[in-house]
Amino acid sequence: MNAKIDERVPVLIAGGSLVGLSASLFLGRLGIAHTLVEKHPGTSRHPRGRGNNVRTMELFRTAGIEPRIQVAASVLADNHGILQAETLTGTEQEWLFKEVDPGGRLSRFSPTSWCLCSQNDLEPVLLDCARELGGDLRYGTELRSFEQDADGVTAVIGRRGTDERRTVRAQYLIAADGPRSPVRERLGIAQMGRGDLFHNVSVTFRAKRLADAVGDRRFIACYLRNPEADGTLLPVDNREQWVFHIPWHPEHGEELASFTDERCAEHIRKATGVPDMEVEITGKAPWHAAERVASSYGTGRVFLAGDAAHEMSPTGAFGSNTGIQDAHNLAWKLAAVLGGWAGPALLETYGAERQPVARATSERASARSSEHRHPGYAAAPTTGPQRGVLATALGYRYHRGAVVGTDPDSAVVPDELELTGAPGSRAPHLWLRRDGVRLSSLDLYERSLVLLSGAHGGRWYEAGRRVGERLGLPLECHRVGPGLDLVPEPDADWAQAHGTSPDGAVLVRPDGFVAWRATSTAADPVTTLIKVLESVLRRA
Incomplete structure (x- = not known):
């Protein structure tokens, strides 16, 4: 060109x-x-x-x-969970899950x-x-x-x-x-995977009376399984604006043009169980669920x-x-x-x-x-x-890439959440104080690499400062512990949370993923860090 x-x-x-x-x-x-x-x-x-x-x-x-x-x-903000029901007005109803974060467990991780x-x-x-x-x-x-x-x-x-x-x-x-x-x-x-899974037409509509049928059920989505008219109802404002996903079967020759306003409105009435509800269709858009x-x-x-x-x-x-x-x-x-x-x-x-x-x-x-x-x-x-x-x-993990010391036998996506500072995983969240200001350890990661060391990690800290200057790269170095520049909140053990020891260190990438971890001090921390950084950043 x-x-x-x-x-x-x-x-x-x-x-x-x-x-x-x-x-x-x-x-x-x-x-x-x-x-x-x-x-x-x-x-x-x-x-x-x-x-x-x-x-x-x-x-x-x-x-x-x-x-x-x-x-x-x-x-x-107050909508949670997915409800499954035959209709909104029927008795067959089941919450597939009612709370996104039951028990507030998530606060331990993020x-x-x-x-x-x-x-x-x-x-x-x-x-x-x-x-x-x-x-x-x-x-x-x-x-x-x-x-x-x-x-x-x-x-x-x-x-x-x-x-x-x-x-x-x-x-x-x-x-x-x-x-x-x-x-x-x-x-x-090329693409890999199972290809198309199913198809829907997403219909936006207004229906003032629908809020009465929904009542106090503040769901994210409701799967309606009326045999005559199934689909998914989603609230937009919990009052009169809604979205309904109507199943579409082009594999059976069903044409998109057949989804007229009249057909969509009648489908919504049947699915919700409110037969005389006034429905104003405001928009339609096809979408396709696929695995590729x-x-x-x-x-x-x-x-x-x-x-x-x-x-x-x-x-x-x-x-x-x-x-x-x-x-x-x-x-x-x-x-x-x-x-x-x-x-x-x-x-x-x-x-x-x-x-x-x-x-x-x-x-x-x-x-x-x-x-x-x-x-x-x-x-x-x-x-x-x-x-x-x-x-x-x-909890997903990177087994290979800009990481050193990963476990290639671990699952890319585990069954249970484990954030223990392992290389290739998202760094653990801890509440810290810096100059009296409360912040999450995750707030440290954006514009530079970050080297964290503990109460006995002074050699790593000094080595990190020297290596950053020598290699000409942004490397922030912090020590974590009582009386240091980052102070964990009471009962928080930085080294334990990161799977290391008080004289170890953790290198975290700008995206918050652990690039490398040392469980103890090294005979020559400067040389060790240079080798790690050159590998992670592909400088060699």
Whole structure:
């Protein structure tokens, strides 16, 4: 492509939905200039993708936007659990689960929690925050073509519906362009998995009387199993705005055009058990539940993220969360390479870490849909009741990549949540005080590597300070203990929580994952740290 270059930018993002916007936010937080193009004229207007799991909320907390998201999510703040019923007015009702965090167990593992915020409410928050950080976000603009070489990517973009053509030269391209990703197809990357699972038409509607039938049942979703009209009911404001997912069977020749307003309204009346309810249809959008994972997460300087890399069944709300966490993993690595403190090969660890997580998570999501008998999904459960939803959301592990000393025999997604400071896992959460201010240990991780050592870890602390200067990389060093710069709250044992000893150390990456752990001191801590850092950052 020998064209005149109109613009130059370090990173170009294709796709401005949840994952693309999150990539922009995370890059902006790290000071990386970027341009985002999205073919649609604005953020999503359809209420979907509402479940933001605890790991995603940790990332938004670190990025400083958790309070703004909680404001956007305030309408559904009291909604919990999934109800299964024949109709809303019948007697056959069962809570598949009633509380997301029964007993408050989650507070032991995280400073935050799950958040129910629909995509149409969350995306504007991400957009505003990304622009405040200097992101160049262009809606109504599409990626028309691209070519890459050893030094970068040359892309052609233009306003949708016009003949405009602008040539952008970027060092890297992030493709967050959805499940039918043109970028993935252009790269020729195949997909693995079971393929399509089931199909729905998502219908938004107003019905003032429906709140009376729902009563005080503040659910996240209600699976209605009326044999004549099944589907999933979701509240938008708990009063008169709702969403209903009607099963759609294109495999049986059912056409999308057959879902008229009249048919949808009558289906909702039958499913809910309120036959004379006035229903005003305000929107319709088809969606497809699938289990697919890309065989590769990129080629050269082009990387896939979100639905472009993986599709998952909606049960458990794993799909968009996995995509947001893709973006977070990739952002710090791009910042490290562009900042000159990591080798280009660090970017190869993105797919090595994220693809196994997506494969394991997508399998869990499909199994959970089967177990819950999600309307429209006919597959019978092949395993027992699904455990470890929290472990899936928070406890996944990286066996290979930018990590040293991992256990390759451990499960990528364990059945039970264990956060013990093992390399490749998310670092443990502890409440600390620094200069009298309370913070979570997770609040330390964003812009640099962090080396933590305990009361007897002075040699590691001094070695870390020397090595950071010698290698020219951002490495914050902290000592944790009474009278030190980070003071744990009473009854908190830093070394025990991190699986080390008072004279050991833990190296944590900017994304909050443990890169390496020493259970005791070393004869030559400087040499040891240099070897570890050169391996983790692919500097050799």
